[in-house]
Amino acid sequence: MSKAENTEKATDSINIKNFRGNTDIENFYRYIHENGLRREAFILMEYAIGKVAKVKKTRKAKTLQ
Numbered sequence: 168m169s170k171a172e173n174t175e176k177a178t179d180s181i182n183i184k185n186f187r188g189n190t191d192i193e194n195f196y197r198y199i200h201e202n203g204l205r206r207e208a209f210i211l212m213e214y215a216i217g218k219v220a221k222v223k224k225t226r227k228a229k230t231l232q
Contacts, residue, residue, distance in 0.1 A: 199208045 199205060
């Protein structure tokens with residue numbers, strides 16, 4: 168692995184850990200709150216998490232075989 172790849176991975180992990188501190192995410196949360204979209208946002212997050220979970224299960228099943 169090159170030094171650039173290591174730096175990119177380190178930067179990605181830092182961003183993932185601190186994603187709530189990102190100004191774009193804060194603005195998104197503020198938009199949801201100010202416009203009363205909590206229910207809709209919750210439904211969308213459940214849908215997205217469900218899709219990701221299915222992909223992870225499929226990947227694990229393939230690696231176990």
